Amino acid sequence: MLKLELERTFHDEEKLFPSGIIEELWDKTGGKCMICGKTLVWKNRGKRGSKGAWKIGPICNPISKGYVLSNCEIDCLKCYEQTRL
Numbered sequence: 001m002l003k004l005e006l007e008r009t010f011h012d013e014e015k016l017f018p019s020g021i022i023e024e025l026w027d028k029t030g031g032k033c034m035i036c037g038k039t040l041v042w043k044n045r046g047k048r049g050s051k052g053a054w055k056i057g058p059i060c061n062p063i064s065k066g067y068v069l070s071n072c073e074i075d076c077l078k079c080y081e082q083t084r085l
């Protein structure tokens with residue numbers, strides 16, 4: 001995927017996920033990938049190729065409720081791409 005496309009996706013996500021939800025999830029997981037348990041790095045959110053890069057993503061389609069704590073998870077980029085792309 002082109003870098004530009006990735007960045008656009010990342011910025012769209014910024015609007016979708018209120019920062020409160022992201023921080024709460026991060027606290028809940030202790031900064032680890034919710035799929036494989038890998039330790040993530042807060043400042044490397046969405047930074048492909050960086051150590052501990054991660055993304056927040058929906059577990060199920062949030063059409064009715066929007067993104068809430070119970071239907072989002074924090075994943076390392078590898079798991080994120082394996083499950084969503």
Ligand SMILES: [Zn+2]
Nearest residue numbers: 033036076079
């Ligand atoms: Zn993972």
